[in-house]
Amino acid sequence: MAEGGLVAETPEELYHRALAAADAEGRLPLPPVDTWETFPFDGELRARPLLPPLPAEKPRLGEDAADCWRCAQGDEDAIWTDERWLLTPLPEPSGLPVIVILQPRAHHDLGDLPPELAAELGPLIVRIERAVASVGEIGRVHVGRWGDGSAHLHFWFIARPARLPQTVGSFAAIWDDILPPTPEPIWRANLAAVAAAMSG
Numbered sequence: 620m621a622e623g624g625l626v627a628e629t630p631e632e633l634y635h636r637a638l639a640a641a642d643a644e645g646r647l648p649l650p651p652v653d654t655w656e657t658f659p660f661d662g663e664l665r666a667r668p669l670l671p672p673l674p675a676e677k678p679r680l681g682e683d684a685a686d687c688w689r690c691a692q693g694d695e696d697a698i699w700t701d702e703r704w705l706l707t708p709l710p711e712p713s714g715l716p717v718i719v720i721l722q723p724r725a726h727h728d729l730g731d732l733p734p735e736l737a738a739e740l741g742p743l744i745v746r747i748e749r750a751v752a753s754v755g756e757i758g759r760v761h762v763g764r765w766g767d768g769s770a771h772l773h774f775w776f777i778a779r780p781a782r783l784p785q786t787v788g789s790f791a792a793i794w795d796d797i798l799p800p801t802p803e804p805i806w807r808a809n810l811a812a813v814a815a816a817m818s819g
């Protein structure tokens with residue numbers, strides 16, 4: 620312990636502290652999801668038993684550039700590129716009107732992004748937000764970076780429809796799986812609008 624400093628709680632300590640609030644099966648009480656308009660599910664629900672910490676983090680897809688799918692893919696799926704960045708769609712339509720992914724061409728994660736790329740990132744995020752919003756009838760463009768699946772840095776730009784009150788907030792990503800896929804011609808037109816706005 621650093622003198623006078625705070626001590627971080629280990630995952631094991633967090634787990635045991637949480638278990639003290641759980642039932643005999645390790646299930647924690649639910650927050651009041653039945654009062655949340657955006658919560659996508661209904662009926663009797665219970666939390667899954669909390670699992671204990673793993674000995675180590677699971678490796679992600681493409682931790683090494685040598686076996687990174689993004690590096691192998693090149694830029695043929697991109698709807699917009701420049702010398703250092705790619706903007707790509709999902710492989711097929713999903714429930715929300717349009718989702719695009721921003722990635723550097725080179726194999727970096729957020730924490731090891733070189734200074735010149737880091738300096739470009741802020742203006743690029745703003746530019747892509749505007750381009751996705753230009754599709755029309757978009758209520759918000761959510762910008763997300765989780766990075767727990769693939770190691771190659773990727774930012775999500777998730778457009779939620781305007782005026783559908785249940786799709787606001789972070790559950791938009793779940794509604795994307797629940798809503799029927801956007802019809803292919805509309806999805807392609809939405810991607811073309813994003814690409815046109817990026818090139819304009």
Ligand SMILES: [Zn+2]
Pocket residue numbers: 681684687688689690725726727771
């Ligand atoms: Zn890569």
